[in-house]
Amino acid sequence: xxxxxxxxxxxxxxxxxxxxxxxxxxxxxxxxxxxxxxxxxxxxxxxxxxxxxxxxxxxxxxxxxxxxxxxxxxxxxxxxxxxxxxxxxxxxxxxxxxxxxxxxxxxxxxxxxxxxxxxxxxxxxxxxxxxxxxxxxxxxxxxxxxxxxxxxxxxxxxxxxxxxxxxxxxxxxxxxxxxxxxxxxxxxxxxxxxxxxxxxxxxxxxxxxxxxxxxxxxxxxxxxxxxxxxxxxxxxxxxxxxxxxxxxxxxxxxxxxxxxxxxxxxxxxxxxxxxxxxxx
Amino acid sequence: xxxxxxxxxxxxxxxxxxxxxxxxxxxxxxxxxxxxxxxxxxxxxxxxxxxxxxxxxxxxxxxxxxxxxxxxxxxxxxxxxxxxxxxxxxxxxxxxxxxxxxxxxxxxxxxxxxxxxxxxxxxxxxxxxxxxxxxxxxxxxxxxxxxxxxxxxxxxxxxxxxxxxxxxxxxxxxxxxxxxxxxxxxxxxxxxxxxxxxxxxxxxxxxxxxxxxxxxxxxxxxxxxxxxxxxxxxxxxxxxxxxxxxxxxxxxxxxxxxxxxxxxxxxxxxxxxxxxxxxxxxxxxxxxxxxxxxxx
Numbered sequence: 001x002x003x004x005x006x007x008x009x010x011x012x013x014x015x016x017x018x019x020x021x022x023x024x025x026x027x028x029x030x031x032x033x034x035x036x037x038x039x040x041x042x043x044x045x046x047x048x049x050x051x052x053x054x055x056x057x058x059x060x061x062x063x064x065x066x067x068x069x070x071x072x073x074x075x076x077x078x079x080x081x082x083x084x085x086x087x088x089x090x091x092x093x094x095x096x097x098x099x100x101x102x103x104x105x106x107x108x109x110x111x112x113x114x115x116x117x118x119x120x121x122x123x124x125x126x127x128x129x130x131x132x133x134x135x136x137x138x139x140x141x142x143x144x145x146x147x148x149x150x151x152x153x154x155x156x157x158x159x160x161x162x163x164x165x166x167x168x169x170x171x172x173x174x175x176x177x178x179x180x181x182x183x184x185x186x187x188x189x190x191x192x193x194x195x196x197x198x199x200x201x202x203x204x205x206x207x208x209x210x211x212x213x214x215x216x217x218x219x220x221x222x223x224x225x226x227x228x229x230x231x232x233x234x235x236x237x238x239x240x241x242x243x244x245x246x247x248x249x250x251x252x253x254x255x256x257x258x259x260x261x262x263x264x265x266x267x268x269x270x271x272x273x274x275x276x277x278x279x280x
Numbered sequence: 281x282x283x284x285x286x287x288x289x290x291x292x293x294x295x296x297x298x299x300x301x302x303x304x305x306x307x308x309x310x311x312x313x314x315x316x317x318x319x320x321x322x323x324x325x326x327x328x329x330x331x332x333x334x335x336x337x338x339x340x341x342x343x344x345x346x347x348x349x350x351x352x353x354x355x356x357x358x359x360x361x362x363x364x365x366x367x368x369x370x371x372x373x374x375x376x377x378x379x380x381x382x383x384x385x386x387x388x389x390x391x392x393x394x395x396x397x398x399x400x401x402x403x404x405x406x407x408x409x410x411x412x413x414x415x416x417x418x419x420x421x422x423x424x425x426x427x428x429x430x431x432x433x434x435x436x437x438x439x440x441x442x443x444x445x446x447x448x449x450x451x452x453x454x455x456x457x458x459x460x461x462x463x464x465x466x467x468x469x470x471x472x473x474x475x476x477x478x479x480x481x482x483x484x485x486x487x488x489x490x491x492x493x494x495x496x497x498x499x500x501x502x503x504x505x506x507x508x509x510x511x512x513x514x515x516x517x518x519x520x521x522x523x524x525x526x527x528x529x530x531x532x533x534x535x536x537x538x539x540x541x542x543x544x545x546x547x548x549x550x551x552x553x554x555x556x557x558x559x560x561x562x563x564x565x566x567x568x569x570x571x572x573x574x575x576x
Contacts, residue, residue: 009486013384017396020381020457024403027414027454030424034417087296094289099297106300112507114515114559116532120539120552121307127324128310149303152296182288203405210407213517217539227409234413234522243417246410257405261398 028250035243052244062229062245069209069226072140076147077204083148084155084204085197089185091156092163110153119217122146126218138220146218147211151204158203162196163189195267199260206253308556315549316342326545346550355534356551360558363530366445367513370452371460374509375502377453378460382501383494385461386468397465404458412522415454419447419523443525451519452509459508467501468494511559531555 035053039046056062087107091100110118126142129135136142166189174184212227219225230246233239317326331339350356385396403411418424419441426438441447471494479489517532524530531551538548 006486010384010387013380013387016377016380017384020377020461021399023454024400024457026424027411027418028403028406031410031414031417083296083299086292087300090289090293090296094293097289097293099293103293103297103300106304107296110304112511114512114532114555116515116517116535117552117556118304118307120535120548121311122303124310124314124545124549125303125307131324145303149300152300156296206405206407210409212409227407230413231409231518231522234409234416242413246407246413249410250406253406254402257402258398261401265394 031243032247032250034240035247037240037243040240052240053248055241056245056248059241061224062226062241065224065226065229068140068223072143072147072215072225073205073208075144076151076208077201079144079148080151080155080204081197081201084152084200085159085193087152087156088159088163092160107153107156110150111157115150115211115213116217118146118150119214122149122214123217138218139223142218142220143215143223143225146214147204147208150211150214151207154203154207155197155200158200159193159196162193166192192271195263199264202256202260206256209249209253308553311549311552314546315346315553316344317546317549318343318345319544319546324545325543346547347554349547350550350554355529356531359529359531359534360555362528363514363516363532366448366452366528366530367510367516370449370456370513371506371510373449373453374457374460375506378457378464378505379498379502381457382461382464382468385465386471393469397462400458400461408455409518411455412451412518415451416442416523419450442523443528445524445528447523448520448528448530451523452513452516455519456509456513459512460505463504463508464498464501467498467504471497514559515555 036048036050037044037046038049038051084107087103090097091104091107094100122142122145126136126138126145130137136145168189171184171188174188175181179187210227211225212231215225216228216231219228230242233242313329314326317329319325320327327341329341331341333339381400385393385400388396416423420426421438421440421442425441426435429435430438441450475493475497476489479493480486484492514530515532516530517536520528520530520533521536524533535548535551535555538544538551
């Protein structure tokens with residue numbers, strides 16, 4: 001391989017990489033720029049202004065929807081973390097049990113299932129349950145239940161890979177020293193997989209906060225989440241206050257994700273360091 | 281080592297298993313059932329498929345009308361083919377753009393790989409709906425792109441991108457590109473560099489080495505990434521609805537309209553079931569490669 005072709009191909013690769021990254025980020029940066037535009041016309045720059053951010057605080061419909069979305073996201077990601085962690089433990093630690101294949105399929109399928117199909121089928125379930133048991137009423141409960149379903153899949157995948165990589169010999173040593181399996185798990189393995197649990201909570205939170213399609217189906221006439229309100233506003237045309245709201249959400253989510261990945265890598269590094277110090 | 285006791289095991293296995301059976305699996309049973317019902321003006325808006333007669337006999341009232349309707353009304357065929365075509369070409373473009381990106385990340389120093397991956401992944405986690413809306417701000421008739429091009433004097437009339445198929449393609453590529461890059465990176469990163477050195481030592485040109493070694497070895501990533509883009513793209517609703525016009529009729533949009541516009545739940549269920557069956561093939565292929573990749 002000559003150095004020249006090597007260098008040229010590297011430069012070509014890097015330029016595609018930067019083109020791709022620019023493609024991914026340009027729309028978001030432009031959106032944030034628009035949100036500070038004093039003029040309500042999108043193609044005219046009317047000077048710097050934070051007026052649209054101020055207007056958000058007076059929009060009751062948006063605030064109510066935001067509150068509902070936050071409540072749903074907290075409830076759904078908490079439920080999903082519990083169920084997803086249990087599913088991950090079952091799949092990693094128990095090599096054989098009846099229903100293992102079923103569970104594997106059910107935690108993987110939501111990742112590739114088009115949301116619109118999940119939404120329709122879950123609505124049909126809730127409507128049929130209502131007929132049979134007079135429960136659940138469509139609204140907060142049904143949105144949370146459906147969000148828990150798809151978030152559980154993401155939690156299971158995240159925790160599963162961390163759990164599979166965890167060293168079992170420490171847990172075995174604890175049990176040799178007389179700890180019960182449950183205690184050994186809680187004191188040794190749980191701290192190791194804790195970052196994965198925290199970051200999968202954050203990821204579930206953002207996924208739930210973002211969901212439009214499934215919520216639209218299962219929410220019923222009374223309840224509107226934030227994406228549902230945004231969608232109906234955007235469908236009608238541009239509104240500068242949505243630019244402001246979108247910028248806020250994008251920044252908040254960005255902070256969450258960077259935090260989650262920082263948590264994961266920091267503990268990874270610390271563990272690598274500890275392993276090095278222990279002379280392994 | 282003491283195994284965890286049997287009853288304890290089931291305390292761990294059963295909660296997620298039961299929850300997912302009820303809220304993920306059983307819904308499909310209901311959708312299947314309702315796809316054989318007829319619309320009715322009541323709440324919920326469909327007839328009973330399973331009922332009991334007065335003398336307590338189980339009675340099944342099935343109609344295949346909904347499925348026949350799917351075959352006779354050409355909207356569904358057109359929408360299905362348009363969805364497949366759009367998803368296929370967007371996947372192809374994602375692959376052509378994502379492969380060099382993943383390759384560049386895989387060849388960059390290990391210390392910057394994590395940062396680059398985070399940069400690629402960040403938009404994926406950032407609100408999908410808002411990113412589609414942000415893209416609209418770029419490609420609108422009076423959006424960023426047209427304003428910039430007019431300002432530079434490169435065009436004299438704004439380009440019409442919104443409400444065309446081009447807008448839908450751009451939307452899908454923009455939204456799903458990270459899905460393509462990640463699995464490609466995962467396979468390219470594992471690639472044994474000594475194989476390429478050996479090929480070079482034996483006189484192979486970089487292009488030959490790429491075609492003979494890198495490309496075949498990265499095939500699992502190509503397939504996983506393509507499936508991750510293709511499957512959600514086929515069922516996409518938000519992108520054709522916000523960026524496309526009336527001609528960009530994708531199956532997700534038809535489903536949505538059938539449900540919220542026409543309130544025809546049985547036909548919507550039949551569309552969902554038919555769509556699901558037509559998707560089971562790709563999902564099975566994806567799972568097959570996924571499992572094989574995990575085992576490798």
